[in-house]
Amino acid sequence: MIKINRQINHQYQDLHIPESDVSRWVELQEVERDICLLYHQLSEYSYIMSDFYYGNVYALRYWDFLDVGGIEPDRQSFIREGCLIMILAMAWDMIDGSGAFLKPRLAEVSAAVEDCSSEDERTRKLLAVVKLGLELASGGRSDTAEFVDLSNWAHREFVRGYFRKTAREFETNPYFSEDG
Numbered sequence: 001m002i003k004i005n006r007q008i009n010h011q012y013q014d015l016h017i018p019e020s021d022v023s024r025w026v027e028l029q030e031v032e033r034d035i036c037l038l039y040h041q042l043s044e045y046s047y048i049m050s051d052f053y054y055g056n057v058y059a060l061r062y063w064d065f066l067d068v069g070g071i072e073p074d075r076q077s078f079i080r081e082g083c084l085i086m087i088l089a090m091a092w093d094m095i096d097g098s099g100a101f102l103k104p105r106l107a108e109v110s111a112a113v114e115d116c117s118s119e120d121e122r123t124r125k126l127l128a129v130v131k132l133g134l135e136l137a138s139g140g141r142s143d144t145a146e147f148v149d150l151s152n153w154a155h156r157e158f159v160r161g162y163f164r165k166t167a168r169e170f171e172t173n174p175y176f177s178e179d180g
Contacts, residue, residue, distance in 0.1 A: 019075065026057075027065075031082070034062075039163070042155065042159045048159075050092035068080075077119065090102045096172050132146075
């Protein structure tokens with residue numbers, strides 16, 4: 001049954017996506033899947049929890065998806081913000097000593113975050129929080145009090161914000177109307 005479903009999925013994709021774009025489409029779906037799982041897992045905490053299975057469950061190079069082009073702006077923002085939250089959690093992994101997944105990648109990740117564009121003040125603030133987290137993770141700073149507050153802001157704004165926005169859509173979007 002699984003083979004048939006995959007075959008059907010590929011047939012559907014082939015109708016709508018040129019062959020060269022299929023792997024990109026799949027990659028973007030995998031990133032979105034990981035962001036949704038991360039948000040789901042973070043929803044069980046009131047802060048950015050760090051102790052996840054980086055390299056296993058979360059195995060993609062999320063820093064490579066910070067500035068994805070050629071997709072609709074809302075999707076691009078969701079991926080950018082979600083990848084930044086992922087990187088923030090990975091930085092916390094090093095800061096709190098629960099892991100070191102980013103350690104061999106720290107320079108590469110820091111460069112990608114530095115090059116990341118931001119379309120609004122909210123994203124600029126998230127970028128600043130992530131940059132501070134990467135600096136703390138690298139040992140460049142040791143004062144975490146401000147960072148804790150900023151990380152809590154990121155959790156409220158992006159993780160909880162994702163669920164508030166999604167739930168609101170069920171009430172306000174005519175597509176979900178019970179009258180239809």
